[in-house]
Amino acid sequence: MLRRDFLKLASGSVLHAAIAPASRPNILFIAADDLGYGELSIQGSRDIPTPHIDSIGAEGIRFTNGYVSCPVCSPTRAGWLTGRYQQRFGHEFNPGPAQQASPDFGLPLSETTLADRLKAAGYATGLVGKWHLGYREPFHPLRRGFDEFFGFLAGAHPYLPRRGAEPILRGNSPVQESEYLTDAFAREAVAFIERHKQRPFFLYLSFNAVHAPLEATDKYLARFSRIADQRRRTFAAMLSALDDAVGRVLAAIRTHKLDENTLVIFISDNGGPTRNTTSRNDPLRGYKGQVLEGGIRVPFLMRWKGRLPEGRTWDQPVIALDIVPTALAAAGLPLPDSLDGVNLLPYLTGERRGAPHPALYWRFGNQAAIRKGDWKMVRLGDGATHLYNLAEDIGETRDLAAAQPARLKELSEDWEAWNRQLVAPRWQPRARRARRKKVVRDSFSVSGLPA
Secondary structure, eight states: OOHHHHHHHHHHHHHHHHSOGGGOOEEEEEEESSOOTTOSGGGTOSSSOOHHHHHHHHTSEEETTEEOSSSSHHHHHHHHHHTSOGGGGTOOSOOOSGGGSOTTOSSOTTSOOHHHHHHHTTOEEEEEEEOOSOSSGGGSGGGTTOSEEEEESSSOOOSSOOTTOOOEEETTEEEOOOSOHHHHHHHHHHHHHHHHTTSOEEEEEEOOTTSSSOOOOHHHHGGGTTOOSHHHHHHHHHHHHHHHHHHHHHHHHHHTTOGGGEEEEEEESSOOOHHHHOOOOTTOSOOTTOSSHHHHBOOEEEEOTTTSOSSEEEOSOEEGGGHHHHHHHHTTOOOOTTOOSOOOHHHHTTSSOSOSOSOEEEEETTEEEEEETTEEEEEOSSSOEEEEETTTOTTOOSOOTTTOHHHHHHHHHHHHHHHTTOOOOSSOOHHHHHHOOSOOOSOOOTTOOOO
């Protein structure tokens, strides 16, 4: 057994012994969609107040180097619900709309979700919001560990009622939803908490805000009349609605005196698509779809009152893959050997020191990256390999590849060793499928990822 796996099991076993089933905490996992690194006021934004989301970090921990495992939606979600790099099981790309998606699209049935594991341990499990991990029945949330589902299966959805839009589902049944969708998801999340407040629950609250299309109601638009640019004003209204929705859910936790028995996690699935929604990734370079920091470093907050420090920033690199082992450890459950994520609890409480990960890795088609300490190697598919020191250059503006050839070689070799553990994508992006007829190669390398 690898030393890292032994440490995972050991830390999980200690918590398992300490937390009896009756006292297992609730897990509230809140995901935003396409929310840039710099858009929350706790992250430095000045034009859109987000007090409710901020409170999670103010009363808990804000990860300044929090990452996701992909710069687009579906692969990131496959990673954070399994705790494994999604390239291990071929879930590397978004699928496209249902009518154009590969027949193979869906979180592989070989993979076990966080909902599967918590449900088996007696948790009530619910998903409210966006799924984006399969359109067909075998991949439906109710077949992947969730007792309840209210939301949609695709990658995007209008916020206002629209004829011809994909239906909102309650379980498997379409419903007519007339409320602004972000508000409706808050309503359903609060109702789930009301129904299950007497037992441990896992609620995956997966907002589609602030993903396109840009749509908001007059109630939220009125808050930002000072913003002249209409697109930015609408985006601000959408983010303010998201913040209100998070506030309603946190208020429900507080009303039922569940604060000290609820682990709350907030994260975005990738960086902001700055060009079409105005989302900002300041001070990072890049955006959604790129393995530059702006595409993969995201707002990441965690709170567990009475168990984790309050008002702390944590600078060690962490990744959304850590959500599964951290939640399992909080619930007193053992950690499987197959996880790539790490239980963060002993690091956050000071029981363990140092960095949870020796390195973090990314592969997204012809893009590649590795972060090891402060150093990051990046390949964007343009034929060049870049090297940055993020401690000195968070904006990735000074390429040190020529000045640090030994460092670049070390990181490239480390990435290659990781890459050899992976499999080929099970489907290709829609545009690429249209261009290419040949079978995807079974292996990749830094010097020759498929275009």
